[in-house]
Amino acid sequence: MSNTLLHPVTIFGLSLLVLYLLKRFWSKRKVSNLPYPPGPKGHLIIGNLFDIGKRETPWIHYSNLSKEYGDMVFLESFGTKLLILSSVERVTDLLDKRSSNYSGRHYLPMLCGEMKYDEFFSNMTYSPEWRKQRRMFHQHFNATVVSRYHPIISSGVSRYVEDITASPQRFRRHIQYYFNRLIFRSFYGVEILEEDDPYIKQGAETMEGFIVAGIPGSFMVDMIPALTYVPKWLPGTGWKDFAEYYRKKSRQARDEPYDHALKSMREGTCEPSVASRVVETLPPTSDPARDEEEKAARDVLTLGYIGSLAAAMTFVLLMALHPEVQKRAQAELDEVVGFGQIPTFEDQPKLVYIDALLRELFRWHSEVPLGLPHTATSDDIYDGYSIPKDTIVVANVWQILRNPAHYDNPNEFNPGRHIKDGQINKDILDPYTVAFGFGRRICPGRHLSLDTLFAIVTATLAMFDISPPKDDAGNSNMKYSFNSEGAVL
Numbered sequence: 194m195s196n197t198l199l200h201p202v203t204i205f206g207l208s209l210l211v212l213y214l215l216k217r218f219w220s221k222r223k224v225s226n227l228p229y230p231p232g233p234k235g236h237l238i239i240g241n242l243f244d245i246g247k248r249e250t251p252w253i254h255y256s257n258l259s260k261e262y263g264d265m266v267f268l269e270s271f272g273t274k275l276l277i278l279s280s281v282e283r284v285t286d287l288l289d290k291r292s293s294n295y296s297g298r299h300y301l302p303m304l305c306g307e308m309k310y311d312e313f314f315s316n317m318t319y320s321p322e323w324r325k326q327r328r329m330f331h332q333h334f335n336a337t338v339v340s341r342y343h344p345i346i347s348s349g350v351s352r353y354v355e356d357i358t359a360s361p362q363r364f365r366r367h368i369q370y371y372f373n374r375l376i377f378r379s380f381y382g383v384e385i386l387e388e389d390d391p392y393i394k395q396g397a398e399t400m401e402g403f404i405v406a407g408i409p410g411s412f413m414v415d416m417i418p419a420l421t422y423v424p425k426w427l428p429g430t431g432w433k434d435f436a437e438y439y440r441k442k443s444r445q446a447r448d449e450p451y452d453h454a455l456k457s458m459r460e461g462t463c464e465p466s467v468a469s470r471v472v473e474t475l476p477p478t479s480d481p482a483r484d485e486e487e488k489a490a491r492d493v494l495t496l497g498y499i500g501s502l503a504a505a506m507t508f509v510l511l512m513a514l515h516p517e518v519q520k521r522a523q524a525e526l527d528e529v530v531g532f533g534q535i536p537t538f539e540d541q542p543k544l545v546y547i548d549a550l551l552r553e554l555f556r557w558h559s560e561v562p563l564g565l566p567h568t569a570t571s572d573d574i575y576d577g578y579s580i581p582k583d584t585i586v587v588a589n590v591w592q593i594l595r596n597p598a599h600y601d602n603p604n605e606f607n608p609g610r611h612i613k614d615g616q617i618n619k620d621i622l623d624p625y626t627v628a629f630g631f632g633r634r635i636c637p638g639r640h641l642s643l644d645t646l647f648a649i650v651t652a653t654l655a656m657f658d659i660s661p662p663k664d665d666a667g668n669s670n671m672k673y674s675f676n677s678e679g680a681v682l
């Protein structure tokens with residue numbers, strides 16, 4: 194008898210039955226008698242698993258679903274509820290206007306439980322700890338103080354121009370190096386001397402882990418959290434090695450540059466940085482709160498790794514594909530700044546076409562096509578529908594930025610669409626208000642990010658011409674694709 198009960202098929206069957214009953218139970222817990230927002234009918238037991246589960250371009254799948262069900266699509270599988278918003282109106286109503294309820298982050302068993310990425314405030318749920326870390330970050334990167342990094346940005350640009358002049362074919366490495374040097378100098382006051390610096394690698398790998406595990410449904414354990422208890426020696430548990438690898442990398446990325454900065458501060462060899470300002474405000478080492486505050490500081494600093502590299506790579510691709518846009522931008526620089534001169538931040542307000550080009554860059558290719566998912570921290574009722582607590586709310590940024598109601602011929606790359614009567618057209622949807630996220634969770638690094646991009650984009654256009662590679666017959670043979678680091682040429 195006991196043998197029959199322990200038979201793997203019996204255990205599997207019983208588990209399915211329990212999951213099914215749980216699903217029925219959870220599905221019945223509606224906020225009120227109101228229905229959930231529309232969405233495809235789920236299958237028996239697994240619900241909408243096939244819609245939520247891993248796929249290469251989920252934003253395109255969600256966009257197709259919205260054509261059938263409207264600008265709010267509700268999916269559910271094993272108790273996980275997902276609401277996909279695909280219009281500015283819905284996003285504004287829920288993520289901006291009701292942001293006190295929609296600023297949570299979902300506890301993803303893989304990302305948070307296994308990989309421990311919820312130590313960084315970008316992945317923390319809406320809590321006092323999140324508020325503390327976010328405030329700390331904001332102090333150093335809000336719009337009024339970000340100009341303090343301009344000297345570092347400008348010196349980085351000079352070095353970038355030298356590097357590209359010396360070896361233009363290595364442009365990807367030089368762009369990467371520009372962003373990494375900038376981040377390390379501004380955050381840690383530390384100069385990165387080598388392109389292959391281990392800190393750079395740790396940061397990139399930490400980000401890589403986030404990009405894969407940050408999308409709900411990428412790992413089965415996100416749907417069935419009980420899988421956490423499956424022992425590592427069982428076949429099919431390679432995801433546990435993945436989690437361990439990235440857990441270690443993110444800890445290194447957090448601790449090593451910070452310790453390096455502390456050492457340089459003690460030796461008096463580092464320049465003023467976010468780290469030095471944060472350390473000055475920490476309680477004394479004798480204070481029991483010191484450890485906790487210092488851990489928060491380490492976590493906050495690590496988030497600086499999130500880079501604008503992807504946008505810069507996409508810029509290079511677009512200039513190679515659109516010589517007419519490149520020429521027009523160069524003509525504006527020649528006229529406003531002078532031929533072969535690198536603009537400064539003072540020139541920025543006069544460079545309207547460059548402004549439009551950067552906006553179009555963010556519109557045409559969103560680096561984070563589904564933003565970062567928010568969650569509802571309480572039950573809600575909206576537009577005749579019930580939205581239960583813990584629903585994951587995702588904005589389909591890609592679809593909003595390609596909506597023909599906002600942009601004519603949305604697939605076309607056309608900076609001119611953002612200009613009217615020689616000025617930025619305020620009547621057209623500003624892509625930055627979508628690309629950098631929403632409400633209380635809006636990207637706090639956006640000002641730094643836009644300034645660093647302005648500097649590298651204008652320096653590149655002022656000093657170089659970008660053209661596609663040619664074959665022996667002189668024909669362009671450029672092939673490209675996109676990955677998490679932007680365009681791959």
Ligand code: HEM
Binds near residue numbers: 327633639
């Ligand atoms: C092209 C560059 C960038 C893009 C497109 C981008 C986009 C985003 C998006 C979509 C979010 C999620 C917002 C939401 O939850 O609604 C976010 C969050 C965040 N970003 Fe950025 N970002 C960029 C660069 C940066 C940089 C350079 C930094 C650091 C200096 C940074 C720091 C952060 C942090 C800390 C969060 C988490 C905020 C929170 O959860 O409270 N980002 N970013």
